[in-house]
Amino acid sequence: MRYFIEFAYKGSNYHGWQYQPNASSVQETLTQALSLMLREPIELTGAGRTDTGVHARQMFAHFDSEVPFVFPDLIKKLNAYLPKDIAVWDIYTVAPDAHARFDATKRTYEYHIHRRKDAFECHNSWLFPHSLDIDRMNDACKLLLNHTDFECFSKLHTDVKTFFCKLTHAEWTSHGDRWIFTISADRFLRNMVRAIVGTLIDVGTGKTSLTDLEQILASKNRSKAGFSVPAHGLYLTEVHYPYIPFRAR
Structure with a gap:
């Protein structure tokens, strides 16, 4: 199944959205949290890249998982685990070919x-x-x-x-x-x-x-x-x- 996750973050403590060698990123932090909660390796593809220090009031990423979960429960667990400067708003079931970056209008x-x-x-x-x-x-x-x-x-x-x-x-x-x-x-x-x-x-x-x-x-x-x-x-x-x-x- 493919899912979209909607979230927000304050970028002050991160070197942008995308993975960075030897630096903290939002993508890495959220991926680790999802992988831990779902107990399987998760890969996140974001709607775009934000640079070091840039904030997001609304951001999306997609991921694939076959692990069943209850949306409100997972959102609650993620928000309890994630640092205070990243907040998950919602999760949506989407088509298998939906793409967080390329489908944004x-x-x-x-x-x-x-x-x-x-x-x-x-x-x-x-x-x-x-x-x-x-x-x-x-x-x-x-x-x-x-x-x-x-x-x-x-x-x-x-x-x-x-x-x-x-x-x-x-x-x-x-x-x-x-x-x-x-x-x-x-x-x-x-x-x-x-x-x-x-x-x-x-x-x-x-x-x-x-x-x-x-x-x-x-x-x-x-x-x-x-x-x-x-x-x-x-x-x-x-x-x-x-x-x-x-x-x-």
């Missing part, structure tokens, strides 16, 4: 910025105590939605076959002393969101114009785009599948 990320030093947000949001022109940044977001090739925002030397992504939403919102950037697409390239945020920060500070942004996108050159913002402000917040009812977490 939409992913949404948020990037959180706070403008004043906050002792409680230092690992959950990025401190940027400078002025930003949010209207100008949202004009840049509209420009991004007109494009599909985002090679200029991709980490160099990746093994992807295409740099095309279909963006469906990109927007900055202000919440008092906080700014939140939300972006949705069918897929994302490695480091893409953090590079986009850094480039939009340059737009918001006046360093980069909208004409410059068009030229950056046309260049397909990562060195032309802005800096990558720190990982600890980034959250994977939604993953959608056609056969799983979406529930906001």
